Amino acid sequence: MNTPLQSVTRRRMSRICFLAALAILAAGLLQGRAAFAEEIAVIVNPANNISTLSPEDLARLFLGRATTFPNGQRAIPVNQAPASTVRVAFDQALLGKSQSQIRAFWATQMFSGAGVPPAEAPDDAAVLARVSADANAIGYVAASKVTGDVKVVLKK
Amino acid sequence: MSDVKRLPRSAAVFLLALFASPAALAQNAQNPLQIYGYLAWRLEKVWDELSRDGSGATVKTEAPREISLPSFNVMMQYKINERFKTFVNLSGAEAEDLSVNNIWGEYAHNQYVNLRFGKSYRRFGLYNERLDAVPTYIGIEPPELFDKDHLILSRTTLFMAHGWVPLGAGELHYSLSTDNGEGGPTSDDNVPLGFDMRYNFGLGNYTVGISAYTSNGDTTSDVALGDGSPRSGVLPWMAADDFHVLGSFGEFQIGNWLIQAEYWRASHDAERDPESILAVLANAGVNDSQRARFLIDPAGPEVASNVDTDGDYDITTWFVRAGYSRETSYGEIVPYFQWDFYKNPETIENKDWGGDAEAGLADDGEFTKVTLGIIYRPVPSVAFKADASVHTQKFNGEDERYPEIRIDVSYIFGR
Secondary structure (H helix, E strand, O other), X not given: OOOHHHHHHHHHHHHHHHHHHXXXXXXXXXXXXXXXXXXXXXXXXXXXXXXXXXXXXXXXXXOOOOOEOOOOOEOEEEEEOOOOHHHHHHHHHHOOOOHHHHHHHHHXXXXXXXXXXXXXXXXXXXXXXXXXXXXXXXXXXXXXXXXXXXXXXXXX | OOOOOOOOOOHHHHHHHHHOOOOOOOOOOOOOEEEEEEEEEEEEEEOOEEEEOOOOOEEEEOOOOEEEEEEEEEEEEEEOOOOEEEXXXXXXXXHOOOEEEEEEEEEEOOOOOEEEEEEEOOOOOHHHHHHHOOXXXXXXXXXXXXXXXXXXXXXXXXXEEEEEEEEXXXXXXXXXXXXXXXXXXXXXXXXXXXXXXEEEEOOOOEEEEEEEEEOOOOEOOOOOOOOOOOOOOOOOOEXXXXXXXXXXXXXXXXXXXXXXXXXXXXXXXXXXXXXXXXXHHHHOOOOHHHHHHHEOOOOOOOOHHHEOOEOOEEEEEEEEEEEEOEEEOOEEEEEEEEEEXXXXXXXXXXXXXXXOOOHHHXXXXXXXXEEEEEEEEEEOOEEEEEEEEEEEEXXXXXXXXXXXXXXXXXXXXXX
């Protein structure tokens, strides 16, 4: 049997929780994010003999399900920094996941021992440098930043 | 499974967590050794807790608030080379001690065949292992399916093969395993088998699958009667139990929504041990329904000849949950809903005698739990969660409900 004081306390707690949830949701709905307007180019080293890569194969490499290119060559994916606009656009457009969904995905992988996320490079220039220097590397940059030192295998 | 190492309460736990801050343990994915983990604190409050008074009438009491450190986990992945890796998960429930949850090594032959040997989470396939391993997937509160009170899943030492093949626009994954059984003496030389098969499609955003396990013969509990609840699938008052588990699951990432559902059924072909049943009746405080299951004539004397040794029973459980993730400049917000159902008619409430506090409380071993909650992650490594649940079950012949609220804070380090 609850005392009147307990009932009042419970009602107050419910009201506070409800108002807090409402405030948080309202704040969230007012926020937006700047979009990445450019095309994304997925790049590999010119020594790699693949010429194209399907979105499914790309997702397998960047989500840790595959460790080799379709031609059997070892693959080392290179991600961009999590907060970068090109990374956000890549995750959404080519992996079909938001930032939080990507974090949740890697949490499941890491905590169960299934794998760890790819290495990260800080910007387009660093990704270009890594991919041009490593025959097994695969990365992505803004399409306008592509140089002759890498080969484009997918654009979106 | 035995604990490998015990440490003084909290000292090692908090020091390790303190020093293992994200900055201190910022990892490069090329580093072969990765160390990370999580801590979770909980404030829990239950109202209208159900019990019986001396005359057998229902009594509802307000339970005191509980503050706990329900989980502390440190994980280490070490990639020896391109084909071999090892994984260790040390866990400290309530920060009392550290025990080894998982320790295994894996050889990756190719995408089709990976071989794992060691102590692992679940023998019901990799989907549930991954789902169970994460504190803040949708919510910190796990489905009843993963509750340690419930017997449907357990931890064991196993040998597993797993892999995947491309199929259409997706991938067909499998795992096949055998393990060291329940830990107790068995009358047969069983070879338990577990498997799961699941299809990932839509860039991995959709998963459907099935999973199964068989003890492949009679087996017994991993704890003696009176030594607490078993961690295996067999109740301690069974003389023998041949059981089979079948489950199905689905997960769908649709825009900002994540929807998960599972259904499981465990069928036990079991035989009760009369002397153990008499000990339970004398010491564990069973209710009338449980007494009626255990005895041929519930009104008759508590003697071995009156014990019903036919202990066949089925456990059924399912859950549905959905969360909506919203990214804001203040962090991520995830309101979520979860609906659990669990039924185990054979269990009792008293955990010291091998029972299950939730299912055993109900007259018929059946309860539902509806949960509404919200998670706020100001930064990816920190989550605050508040949720409220209502348990519904039949108690003393009446439909009774009791509410509870939980406030959790979790901190992921080393990422």
